[in-house]
Amino acid sequence: xxxxxxxxxxxxxxxxxxxxxxxxxxxxxxxxxxxxxxxxxxxxxxxxxxxxxxxxxxxxxxxxxxxxxxxxxxxxxxxxxxxxxxxxxxxxxxxxxxxxxxxxxxxxxxxxxxxxxxxxxxxxxxxxxxxxxxxxxxxxxxxxxxxxxxxxxxxxxxxxxxxxxxxxxxxxxxxxxxxxxxxxxxxxxxxxxxxxxxxxxxxxxxxxxxxxxxxxxxxxxxxxxxxxxxxxxxxxxxx
Amino acid sequence: xxxxxxxxxxxxxxxxxxxxxxxxxxxxxxxxxxxxxxxxxxxxxxxxxxxxxxxxxxxxxxxxxxxxxxxxxxxxxxxxxxxxxxxxxxxxxxxxxxxxxxxxxxxxxxxxxxxxxxxxxxxxxxxxxxxxxxxxxxxxxxxxxxxxxxxxxxxxxxxxxxxxxxxxxxxxxxxxxxxxxxxxxxxxxxxxxxxxxxxxxxxxxxxxxxxxxxxxxxxxxxxxxxxxxxxxxxxxxxxxxxxxxxxxxxxxxxxxxxxxxxxxxxxxxxxxxxxxxxxxxxxxxxxxxxxxxxxxxxxxxxxxxxxxxxxxxxxxxxxxxxxxxxxxxxxxxxxxxxxxxxxxxxxxxxxxxxxxxxxxxxxxxxxxxxxxxxxxxxxxxxxxxxxxxxxxxxxxxxxxxxxxxxxxxxxxxxxxxxxxxxxxxxxxxxxxxxxxxxxxxxxxxxxxxxxxxxxxxxxxxxxxxxxxxxxxxxxxxxxxxxxxxxxxxxxxxxxxxxxxxxxxxxxxxxxxxxxxxxxx
Ligand SMILES: Nc1ncnc2c1ncn2[C@@H]1O[C@H](COP(=O)(O)OP(=O)(O)O)[C@@H](O)[C@H]1O
Ligand SMILES: [Mg+2]
Numbered sequence: 001x002x003x004x005x006x007x008x009x010x011x012x013x014x015x016x017x018x019x020x021x022x023x024x025x026x027x028x029x030x031x032x033x034x035x036x037x038x039x040x041x042x043x044x045x046x047x048x049x050x051x052x053x054x055x056x057x058x059x060x061x062x063x064x065x066x067x068x069x070x071x072x073x074x075x076x077x078x079x080x081x082x083x084x085x086x087x088x089x090x091x092x093x094x095x096x097x098x099x100x101x102x103x104x105x106x107x108x109x110x111x112x113x114x115x116x117x118x119x120x121x122x123x124x125x126x127x128x129x130x131x132x133x134x135x136x137x138x139x140x141x142x143x144x145x146x147x148x149x150x151x152x153x154x155x156x157x158x159x160x161x162x163x164x165x166x167x168x169x170x171x172x173x174x175x176x177x178x179x180x181x182x183x184x185x186x187x188x189x190x191x192x193x194x195x196x197x198x199x200x201x202x203x204x205x206x207x208x209x210x211x212x213x214x215x216x217x218x219x220x221x222x223x224x225x226x227x228x229x230x231x232x233x234x235x236x237x238x239x
Numbered sequence: 240x241x242x243x244x245x246x247x248x249x250x251x252x253x254x255x256x257x258x259x260x261x262x263x264x265x266x267x268x269x270x271x272x273x274x275x276x277x278x279x280x281x282x283x284x285x286x287x288x289x290x291x292x293x294x295x296x297x298x299x300x301x302x303x304x305x306x307x308x309x310x311x312x313x314x315x316x317x318x319x320x321x322x323x324x325x326x327x328x329x330x331x332x333x334x335x336x337x338x339x340x341x342x343x344x345x346x347x348x349x350x351x352x353x354x355x356x357x358x359x360x361x362x363x364x365x366x367x368x369x370x371x372x373x374x375x376x377x378x379x380x381x382x383x384x385x386x387x388x389x390x391x392x393x394x395x396x397x398x399x400x401x402x403x404x405x406x407x408x409x410x411x412x413x414x415x416x417x418x419x420x421x422x423x424x425x426x427x428x429x430x431x432x433x434x435x436x437x438x439x440x441x442x443x444x445x446x447x448x449x450x451x452x453x454x455x456x457x458x459x460x461x462x463x464x465x466x467x468x469x470x471x472x473x474x475x476x477x478x479x480x481x482x483x484x485x486x487x488x489x490x491x492x493x494x495x496x497x498x499x500x501x502x503x504x505x506x507x508x509x510x511x512x513x514x515x516x517x518x519x520x521x522x523x524x525x526x527x528x529x530x531x532x533x534x535x536x537x538x539x540x541x542x543x544x545x546x547x548x549x550x551x552x553x554x555x556x557x558x559x560x561x562x563x564x565x566x567x568x569x570x571x572x573x574x575x576x577x578x579x580x581x582x583x584x585x586x587x588x589x590x591x592x593x594x595x596x597x598x599x600x601x602x603x604x605x606x607x608x609x610x611x612x613x614x615x616x617x618x619x620x621x622x623x624x625x626x627x628x629x630x631x632x633x634x635x636x637x638x639x640x641x642x643x644x645x646x647x648x649x650x651x652x653x654x655x656x657x658x659x660x661x662x663x664x665x666x667x668x669x670x671x672x673x674x675x676x677x678x679x680x681x682x683x684x685x686x687x688x689x690x691x692x693x694x695x696x697x698x699x700x701x702x703x704x705x706x707x708x709x710x711x712x713x714x715x716x717x718x719x720x721x722x723x724x725x726x727x728x729x730x731x732x733x734x735x736x737x738x739x740x741x742x743x744x745x746x747x748x749x750x751x752x753x754x755x756x757x758x759x
Contacts, residue, residue, distance in 0.1 A: 049630055075632030087627045089620055100620050103613075104632035152632065 001060075002027045002187050003048065003079075003156055008057030010043050017043045019211045020057070025156065030178070030188045032198035032219060034232060035208030041191040042084055044208070045158045048189070049081040050074040061156070076104050078155035084164060084191075086141040088148065090134030094125050097133050097144055101151030111151070118147045121177060139170040146177065156187050163194045175201055195232035199223045207232070240318075247307050247322040251329025254303040258330060258383075259337045261299075262366060263358075270295045271365075286361055289368040293382055300386015303330050307387065308394045319391050327387025331380035338379055342372040448592040456588035460660065462701045463595035464653045468677045469684070469692040470602045471649025476678070477687030478610060479642035480622030482543045484674055485550020489647035491557060491669035492526055493519035493654025498572035498664045505567055512578035516655040523651025527643040535636050538625075550674055558666035571665025575658050591660045598656060602649050603689050609645070618642060676700075 003025040010018040018040045025031045033041050046052040048059055050071040058067045066074060089097050098118060102111045119126035122143050128136060133144055142162055149157055159178065163171040171194070179201050182188050192198035199205050199219040207215035207228060215227060222228050261267060271287035274294055283291075307326035308319055341363045343349075367375025448456050468490060475483050496519035500510040510518075534545050556562060558569050566572075577585040578594065585591060609615055617638045620628035629635050658664040676699060681687075684695020 051626065051629060070634075071629045072632040072634050075630070081630045083627055083630055087624055089623045089627070091623060092616070092619060096616065100616065100628075100631050100633075103617070148631070 001025070002062060003189070004060040005044070005048060006058050006060065008044075008047055008054035008059065010040075010047055010052055010054050017211055018047070018054070021208070021211070021213045022057075023206050023213065023216070025187050025189050026203075028182070028185065028187055029203045030182050030190055030201055032195075032202035032205040033189060033191045033208060034193070034195040034198055034205060036232075037193065038210075039208040040211045041193075041208055042160055043211075045081055045160050045189070045191055048074075049079060049158060051081075072104065075152055078153065079158065080149045080152045080154035080156070081158040082145050082149040082160060082162065084160035086138065086145050086164075088133040088136075088141050088144050091132055093130050093132055094136070094144060095129040097148050098125075098129075098151050101148035102153075104152060110153070114151050114153065118150055121150075121180070122147050139166055139173070142166060142170075142174060143177075146174070146181075150181065154186050156189065157181065158189045158191070160191045161193060162190075163192060163197060171197060195228065196223075199228075243314075243318060243322055244325055247325035248329050250307045251303065251326035252333065254299075254306060254326070255330030255333030258299050258334050262334070262337060265362060267292055267295050268362065268365060270298075286365040289365070289370075292365060292368055293378065296379055296382035297386040297389070300327055300331070300383035300388075301390045301393075302386070303327050303383065304387030304390020305394070308390060312394075312398045316395050319394055320388075323387045323391035323394070324384065327384040328380075330387075331383035334383060335376045335380045338367060338372075338376045341366065342376070345372070444596055448589045451589075453588040456592045458701060458704045460588060460592050460595045461704075462696050463592070463599050464657050465677065465680060465696040465700045466599050466693050467595075467602045467649050467653040469681050469696050470606045470689065471646040471653070472677050473646075473681050473687060473692055474606060474609065474649070475642050475646035477681060478615065478622075479618040479639055481639060481642065482539065482546075483643070483646075484543045484547035484678070485553070485671075486546075486646070486650060486677055487669050487671075487674040488550040488553035489523040489527060489650035490654035490657070490673070491553055491664075491666075492523045492647075493651030494658035494664040494668070495519075495557065495566065495572070495654075496522050496651070497655040497658040498575050499566070501659065502572050502575045504572065504574065505564060509576070512576065512659060516578075516652070516659075519655040520648045520651040523654070524644040524648040527645075527647030528640050530647075531640045531643040535639060547671065547674075550669075550671060554666050554669050554671075557669070567665075569666060571663060571668075572658075573663050575662045575664070577659055577662070588660075591656070594656060598652055602652070605645070605649075606689060614638065614641065 001024050005021070005023050007020050007022050008018060009016070009020055021040075021044065023031070023033070023044075033044060035041050043052060047054050050066070050069055050073070054067065058065050060066065061074075061077060061079060066077065066079075069077075089100060092100065095115075098115065099111075102114060105111050105114075119129075124140055125144060125147055128140070133141065136144060146159070146162065149159075162174050162178065166174065175197055178188060178190065190198050190202060195207075199222055202219040204217065205219045205222045206213050207222070215222065215225065217225075268286060271291035271294075272283050272285075274291040275283035275287045278291075280288075303326050304323040307322050308314075311319065311322065314322070341358070344358065345360060345363050366379075368378055369375075370378060448459075451459075468486075471489075472483070472486050475481050475486070493516075497512075497515045499506055500508050500515040500518065501512060503509070530546065530549050534542060537545060557566050559566075560568055562568065578590075579585070580590075585594070617628065617633045620631065620633055621635050621638060625635055654664075680695035680699040681692055682695075683698055684693070685691030
């Protein structure tokens with residue numbers, strides 16, 4: 001178990017966004033966290049990455065408690081979040097965005113290797129490396145956001161709705177890339193509203209509803225679970 | 240081209256009609272009287288002197304010109320000239336026609352006061368500047384055209400980049416010339432040119448202050464201190480994106496550290512200038528951090544309000560009667576000793592100008608290094624999206640505090656030098672208005688860059704002094720200038736171009752400098 005989220009509750013002032021939720025991520029897995037808008041998916045990720053603090057419960061990474069560790073220290077430990085909504089630095093050029101991703105890396109040689117790795121995965125970004133991030137298309141910006149995450153050398157990648165607002169073809173591409181990243185040894189926690197796509201590539205999944213986990217299990221089982229089909233897959237059946 | 244002329248003629252007619260209307264309601268004499276009063280004439284009477292009416296007419300021409308060129312920033316200079324001149328001429332002709340008609344009234348002694356109360360013979364004579372009718376009409380038209388040409392000039396000067404772009408596009412010989420020039424300063428002679436440029440600058444910097452009188456040295460010393468202040472605030476506001484308002488408090492801390500340690504009253508500690516300056520800088524930086532710690536979570540307006548409060552608290556503390564024994568109270572601290580260098584005391588404005596120039600160079604150097612460093616990139620990231628910066632592993636609090644500390648240190652430096660140069664400091668020198676001045680100078684100059692800061696300091700601190708010759712016109716001219724500038728260049732006189740580097744070359748690690756616009 002690389003990540004163990006144990007019974008956490010998170011509040012925004014009086015608003016109770018997460019109530020006693022637990023989930024785990026094993027080494028090499030893709031785990032999908034699905035749920036409707038406002039279910040608490042981003043809140044969960046932000047808690048893991050240290051941007052938010054739970055009021056109760058704890059987050060463990062490789063067996064040690066990281067609940068009160070600062071976000072930058074968590075980045076250093078290898079847990080990298082790709083925030084939702086393609087949040088790139090619009091005024092920085094593509095390579096500077098990548099450079100920001102490797103902000104905690106001190107070794108220039110390592111950074112250089114990562115550039116090569118990232119440019120190989122995303123040739124488009126290499127072509128546009130001296131162009132301000134804000135001038136990229138939506139799909140390219142999402143790729144840049146993921147690439148920026150990869151620059152930190154993640155052991156665990158937290159992806160927040162990477163398919164949001166992208167055309168089906170682009171979503172397909174992005175999900176291929178996610179699988180590829182996973183194959184090279186990065187465990188992935190994938191937050192999605194697009195439950196079908198997410199469960200299709202995931203090993204396991206959790207279904208969040210208004211701050212609680214209402215279902216969990218193998219991705220295949222969830223794909224065929226009638227509740228999931230009705231609530232999140234628009235009633236359509238999958239094979 | 241034709242549409243341009245048509246548009247300009249339309250503008251000319253519109254404003255010509257407006258001007259006719261103005262004359263018919265005697266607006267010209269009203270403004271003339273106002274101008275006369277501003278320039279110090281106690282009792283200008285009902286009809287002001289001709290020169291004020293001429294000034295009014297030129298202003299009207301300026302107005303026509305500005306209107307004709309509004310939203311035409313990117314026209315080539317020739318077209319601008321054509322547009323401004325056409326509009327000016329058209330409205331001049333209209334006004335000329337009106338005056339011709341008025342002359343008719345005058346010559347034929349038609350008494351129409353019963354219908355149009357203002358059109359008395361005296362008024363008509365005044366409108367013709369007391370000249371013979373023909374000459375009066377010619378002067379009127381000339382003044383209007385002159386005004387519109389002035390507007391063209393202003394428009395060109397304030398939009399130099401735009402014009403330059405067109406030169407590059409339109410006139411190939413200028414383009415070639417420009418290319419050659421660029422190659423000369425960029426190419427293999429780059430270093431030589433840099434050295435030549437720097438030497439010329441150095442010679443100027445060393446010798447000009449000696450030639451100037453102490454008044455000019457005083458003025459430019461003040462400008463220099465505001466450049467340091469502006470750069471410091473620019474680190475906080477422009478680079479790290481924190482809107483801090485009570486900035487002058489750090490200046491006060493530098494000034495008071497100098498004063499308390501280096502004056503006979505109230506403590507007679509009599510430290511040297513240099514250690515006092517250093518301590519002032521350090522204390523300012525420290526107070527930057529102390530102010531920063533509790534406000535790190537605040538953003539935008541809240542941050543502005545809290546820091547504004549901080550500035551005022553410092554001033555009130557300095558002023559308070561309770562602390563008079565310690566800080567000199569409302570009367571401030573006098574007889575601050577000057578610096579000593581190589582065993583010889585500073586005794587003239589010239590020495591201080593050198594000191595200030597050294598300060599400006601140091602501040603610019605630090606600013607420049609910071610902006611281009613990892614730290615600069617972290618600040619940019621924070622400015623763009625603080626949460627994402629945090630998620631990328633940037634210790635946002637550390638960097639925001641760092642910006643506050645360095646910005647405050649700049650202010651402490653300026654404050655120490657300032658107090659020592661004036662041999663005096665008092666609480667009211669550090670009022671809110673001073674903070675706003677510094678903020679305005681970086682806004683006017685262009686947020687986030689060194690040349691903009693320097694230009695802003697000249698405009699806001701140097702120009703009012705220079706305009707002092709025009710005594711009472713000063714404030715009016717200055718206000719008009721500011722309004723005009725904000726209208727024509729809302730992003731500041733020199734919009735910010737973040738120095739940007741192409742991706743480091745894998746082999747050599749060398750960086751190529753390039754500029755991309757940002758902060759639009
Ligand atoms: N900054 C915030 N302040 C207050 N409430 C918030 C904030 N962010 C999220 N919430 C609330 O917390 C709940 C969960 O939000 P979120 O985690 O963003 O959901 P999701 O990512 O699943 O769409 C929602 O009810 C949302 O309104
Ligand atoms: Mg969300």
